[in-house]
Amino acid sequence: MPSDTDAPDGILLVDKPQGITSHTAVSRARRALGTRKVGHAGTLDPMATGLLILGVGPSTRLLTHIVGLDKTYTATIALGATTTTDDAEGDETTTADASHLTRDDLTAPMAALTGEIEQVPSSVSAIKVDGERAYARVRAGEEVELAARPVTVSRFEVLGFRPGVRAEVDVVVDCSSGTYIRALARDLGAALGVGGHLTALRRSRIGPFDVEGAPLADALPDGARALLEPPARAASRILPVALLDDERAANLAHGRRTIALEGERGLVAAVHGDRLVGIARAEGRRLLPVTNFPTGGAS
CATH class of the missing domain: 3.30.2350.10 (Pseudouridine synthase)
Incomplete structure (x- = not known):
């Protein structure tokens, strides 16, 4: 090492x-x-x-x-069956004939699952219930019902549709953190009356x-x-940048507040030269340290 x-x-x-x-x-x-x-x-x-x-x-x-x-996913949804895990790794629980469905039938239910929605996570998610992961409780034979939580689905669109008794839909999803794509598959199948589950998932983007x-x-x-992407460069991609002089950099590096300059608002990446000093919060005329990076890093 x-x-x-x-x-x-x-x-x-x-x-x-x-x-x-x-x-x-x-x-x-x-x-x-x-x-x-x-x-x-x-x-x-x-x-x-x-x-x-x-x-x-x-x-x-x-x-x-x-x-x-926020994140972007591409996924494939099978219509015509539900599973214990809402994806292909679970056991089938119900089946139905989806051969009557057309691509046009997907428009309304997918629109209803777009925007700010209340989503019930899959019972095999990693959400904790009384201190234990939901999936662990399910594996132990318990029935787990999770409360709905607000998520934002800004895009839920069809990329391809293959009709059949077990129809398949390729989709792209832009969504907030905490959104479960397998739950979208489950809820789309439920809205269509035939059941659905996820058969493929790929995450292509995070922020x-x-x-x-x-x-x-x-x-x-x-x-x-x-x-490796150096910390200063990575931080500048997700937060506004506050360029620090020597005095302000020294203050933040030692956990002390310093002066916030005009235009610095909210969370910022505090950068001195090519080094990330830390993440700070600009409040009024004060720049307050949130997370320090004592060793810094080149940009």
Whole structure:
């Protein structure tokens, strides 16, 4: 393992293949980068593929500001059956003939699932119920009913439709953090009266970060450090930038408030030269430290 002075620091985008867990992807990144300090900004189920954002070294502190960003998914929904998990990994619970459905039949129910909606998460989600994950309770044989929660689906559109007794719909979804695509599949099937479940899912975007060009999580090269996006650059993609002089940078680096300049409002990435000093909050004429990055990083 490297010493603290040469430990890797930054944001790493990887493309998770199907069949491995997000934890496995993190473990492989740790080996490729030579550090234990790797975290993620939201997992993907083993069935799903696509973008995982990993924080490495001090940049794990950026993940809390990334995890809540909006996301884009492409997915395939099978109409004509429900499952215990609302996806293809569960056992079928009901079946119906969906051969009468046309692409036009999807328009109204998909529109009803677009916008600010109340969504009931899948019972096998990672939401905690009395301190235990919902999926663990389901696996133990319990019936779990989760409360609806507000989410925003800004786009839910058909990319392709294949009719049949078990019709298939390819869709694209732009949504807020916390939206369950398998729940959209379930609710679309319910609205159409035939049941539905998810058969494929790929996350292509989280906020400004895109999966295009990201290396596969199970094939990270030995030179994976060169793929790290420095913290100052990554932070400037998700927050407004406050450019600090020496005095303001020293104050924030030591956990002290400093002067907020005109135009600095809300959360900002506090940058000094090419180094991320931290995340700060501008309130009136004060710039208050929220998250410090004592080692910083080049842009």
